[in-house]
Amino acid sequence: MKNFIEVTELKKVFGNGKDEVHAFGPATININAGEFVSILGPSGCGKSTLMLMVAGLLDSTSGKVEFESKLVNGPKTDIGIMFQDNTLVPWRTVKGNIELQLELRGLNLKDYQDQIYNILKSVNLEDFAERFPNELSGGMQQRAAFCQAMIHDPKIILLDEPLGKLDAMTREKIRADFQKLWMVKKPTVIFVTHSIEEAVQLSSRVILITPRPGKIDREIKIDLPYPRDLKVKRSTKFIEYVNSIQEVFHKYGVI
DSSP states (O other): OOOSEEEEEEEEEESOGGGOEEEEEEEEEEEOTTOEEEEEOOTTSSHHHHHHHHTTSSOOSEEEEEETTEEOOSOOSSSEEEOSSOOOOTTSOHHHHHHHHHHHTTOOGGGGHHHHHHHHHHTTOGGGTTOOGGGSOHHHHHHHHHHHHHTTOOSEEEEESTTTTSOHHHHHHHHHHHHHHHHHHOOEEEEEESOHHHHHHHOSEEEEEOSSSBOEEEEEEOOOOSSOOHHHHTSHHHHHHHHHHHHHHHHTTOO
């Protein structure tokens, strides 16, 4: 049986000759449908480079990416994607930004009005549907951007450190929102982060990336129940996962 997402010997090198920078790989990663996989590594290890190649937004130097056995050879329009900086346009309301995602795909807005309300309600933004981005906090903007990425029910969601600029309390709230939506719809998620706790809390599997050039050190299956609330985070098993990953990066001199 073929994997849902297959990354095979993927590698990226920028520049040539003495200016050459080996940014990532080679690496091989197989992901099943419905998995929540975190790519965890230190800053500068090539995590975002990997994500851009998986999304078809950056050409690889060698290797390939396949979704459901189909080669990725250009930008993917049937996925949901979020970056550290949200993609909300300032001249549209929250609802308008979500509708923009549908408009760009030629979908009928009338068919999605209930879905827009429901997804906003799921992240406690239903009362802010007619607000503009500059009227929202950073955390609310990211929740709106997540709704924007999810509204067309993508089977694959790519999250490139979308919580990186948020404060600790806001991150925790949005993690819970992400987790709740994933548990309901079960899209296949690739989540790039440098937060060990975040990766363990959200993921069914964590892939550890070495310092640059990023290569796979190991993969860790996270065998913890969902939802991973405060009780789970306080459990001995959760703490053991965090500690074992910290040990890996400690050996690299990262922490």
